[in-house]
Amino acid sequence: MAVSPASIAGQSCGAELTVAYTATFHVVPDQGTHTVQFAYTINNGRSEQLASLQFLPGQATKTFSFSWHGSLPLDHTAPGLGGVLVTSPNQLISTPVKPAGLCTPAPFRVTSVTMSVNPGTIAGLHCGTNLTVTYTATFHIAPESMGGVIKFGYTVDNGRSGGDNTQTLIVGPGTTTQTYSFTWSGALPADHTFPEPGGVLVSSPNVVRSPLVGPSGQCS
The missing domain is CATH 2.60.40 (Immunoglobulin-like)
Structure with missing residues (x-):
């Protein structure tokens, strides 16, 4: 898993931001066509969306990107951890990732x-x-x-x-x-x-x- 931006340190709480998560799927290539089915999350698994990728003969890797968009909250509850759960052809859970750091509260005035x-x-x-x-x-x-x-x-x-x-x-x-x-x-x-x-x-x-x-x- 990869995430961009890698850090939100220095950004102001309340700022609009899009966070992109990218999952790279690694398979053992062969001469067949195969479908990988999985779910992805942007909130540490509290909710999920279903998706799939098709691997053509000889393909060993493929990427899938998804995103979170919103205002950086003062309570630092978002952006959350993002990752994927492979359900077919076998089960595999990725290591979840999110941007490092915390947004900076606005000055009190x-x-x-x-x-x-x-x-x-x-x-x-x-x-x-x-x-x-x-x-x-x-x-x-x-x-x-x-x-x-x-x-x-x-x-x-x-x-x-x-x-x-x-x-x-x-x-x-x-x-x-x-x-x-x-x-x-x-x-x-x-x-x-x-x-x-x-x-x-x-x-x-x-x-x-x-x-x-x-x-x-x-x-x-």
Whole structure:
């Protein structure tokens, strides 16, 4: 058995890759025509596909190639071991092979933060009404990372406060989005100073500032 590429060391987890496995069958040549029947696997025998090769008079070797294609997973479960099991004219199991090495996880970083707010508008509400406004930040994380800790601060007053970076989120391996919600509560003032736009400022693992969002409209 042979495999190409021979190693995936240095490749990024999440990268698209095709792995080619090549089996070389060796037979004792004679003057007859013979068929070799076999099964092949790309996942260490958990599943198999059937195939066959015909040897013509005098042929001593013949090759058969098959492949795996996909994204290199962060848990290193693929590409798997590939090999063949000959079933006729006799039984023979090849030595399974796969590329050496492991893919490299992507750096842990926040690529962007999107914001939403509920309610989306306060139009039609009476001034003086008690209200809770919920702001939700969605952190978008680079795929195929090992995860880490996001440190950030949030604001509910259009950025005048909230830069203390005292909030944290723990992100697991391979996670690409995580949310965090915070609130403003109070009576809707007649001078329309609240509720104000809210958002977050990420300080670690990298600096990202979200847009600021708030309910539209005014109380009456």
